[in-house]
Amino acid sequence: MTQQRSLRFFYIALGLIAIGGLIAIWMVRQSNAARTAAREAGPVPVNAAGFEGWVMGSDSAAVEIVEYADFECGACAHFSILTGPDIRDRLVASGRVRWRFRDFPLQGHPNSPAAHHAAACAGEQGRFWEMQEQIFYNQARWARDRRPGRRIRDYARAVGLDMGQYDDCMDEQRYVGQIQASYQEGLAVGVSSTPSFVIGDLLVIGSLPYDSVVALVERAERRLQQ
Amino acid sequence: MAAAVLALIGLLISVYLWLWKIGVLGELVCFDGGCETVQLSEYAYFLGIPVALLGLIGYLAILAVSLVGIQPRWVERREPTLALIALSGLGVAYSAYLTYLEAAVIHAWCQWCVISAVLICLTFIAALAGLWEVPREGSAGA
Numbered sequence: 291m292t293q294q295r296s297l298r299f300f301y302i303a304l305g306l307i308a309i310g311g312l313i314a315i316w317m318v319r320q321s322n323a324a325r326t327a328a329r330e331a332g333p334v335p336v337n338a339a340g341f342e343g344w345v346m347g348s349d350s351a352a353v354e355i356v357e358y359a360d361f362e363c364g365a366c367a368h369f370s371i372l373t374g375p376d377i378r379d380r381l382v383a384s385g386r387v388r389w390r391f392r393d394f395p396l397q398g399h400p401n402s403p404a405a406h407h408a409a410a411c412a413g414e415q416g417r418f419w420e421m422q423e424q425i426f427y428n429q430a431r432w433a434r435d436r437r438p439g440r441r442i443r444d445y446a447r448a449v450g451l452d453m454g455q456y457d458d459c460m461d462e463q464r465y466v467g468q469i470q471a472s473y474q475e476g477l478a479v480g481v482s483s484t485p486s487f488v489i490g491d492l493l494v495i496g497s498l499p500y501d502s503v504v505a506l507v508e509r510a511e512r513r514l515q516q
Numbered sequence: 517m518a519a520a521v522l523a524l525i526g527l528l529i530s531v532y533l534w535l536w537k538i539g540v541l542g543e544l545v546c547f548d549g550g551c552e553t554v555q556l557s558e559y560a561y562f563l564g565i566p567v568a569l570l571g572l573i574g575y576l577a578i579l580a581v582s583l584v585g586i587q588p589r590w591v592e593r594r595e596p597t598l599a600l601i602a603l604s605g606l607g608v609a610y611s612a613y614l615t616y617l618e619a620a621v622i623h624a625w626c627q628w629c630v631i632s633a634v635l636i637c638l639t640f641i642a643a644l645a646g647l648w649e650v651p652r653e654g655s656a657g658a
Contacts, residue, residue, distance in 0.1 A: 294588075300517055304520060304524055307521065307525070307528075311524075311525070311528035312528070314528075315528070315532050315535065315541070318532075318541060318545055436538075440544070
């Protein structure tokens with residue numbers, strides 16, 4: 291009888307611990323939800339005047355390639371990982387080509403805006419290209435997340451950003467307007483899918499192997515000499 | 517009884533980490549961000565299953581066995597205690613491996629994982645202590 295009573299007290303204590311724990315988890319969830327809602331309701335800057343994209347390479351390079359890409363697009367990641375290093379090492383580093391990246395987040399990609407904004411916040415600290423590399427290399431992971439911000443924040447830390455400044459930038463949605471302007475500019479030049487490239491006076495749609503990029507650069511160089 | 521309480525606390529931690537993993541909770545409460553680094557690493561999965569979910573299942577099993585072991589019809593028998601030792605022993609071994617990964621491979625500490633490792637060690641010790649309390653077969657009532 292005494293044993294049964296002590297068991298009953300034990301079950302009650304166990305139940306109280308379980309309820310307490312679940313309430314604590316629920317409170318954490320509510321607190322996070324309230325913080326997220328506050329962020330979403332914040333002001334969104336729309337002034338993107340003068341933003342020309344993210345540039346790599348010499349100002350005096352004869353040929354410029356403008357890439358319009360979406361961070362959640364598989365072909366863009368494929369291009370960046372397979373062809374990007376050759377372009378950087380053999381065309382940009384030699385001063386032959388200047389590379390310009392423009393944001394073109396596609397509407398069917400729900401996680402893309404967060405990735406583009408994170409890259410812009412990294413660009414604010416001079417680490418756009420490092421962040422771009424992290425985002426493309428890890429695309430298969432963050433693109434499947436319901437809330438990609440957590441994982442992308444890890445990439446921001448990995449590329450050595452000041453995390454306080456990064457968090458402020460993300461919270462304020464500082465570059466939403468700039469990204470939107472970049473997208474609009476892409477539409478204006480005829481971009482409708484990613485990746486797309488403007489090489490000289492030519493708009494090229496779809497991913498390219500390195501040899502094709504070189505052939506198009508040579509074509510642009512020939513046209514400049516004419 | 518101690519094993520049941522420890523398993524319940526471990527279970528709540530696993531539930532918390534698993535809910536975060538599936539995106540229900542938002543940000544993870546963590547001292548220095550190490551929890552996210554660990555939870556987002558490739559080691560946060562075992563055979564494609566989130567480790568947090570494995571912990572949840574493991575702690576649930578330990579809790580169930582602990583509760584069975586304190587029932588009047590089982591309290592004098594050794595089987596629940598032996599099952600508890602086996603389950604928590606497995607948990608200790610896996611937690612030791614995860615702690616090694618945090619220290620030597622990932623280079624980040626997840627406080628929740630460390631707390632869980634301590635809990636599973638205490639559960640194992642409690643289970644071992646239970647072995648001495650349970651009379652051996654044939655000597656019951658001696």
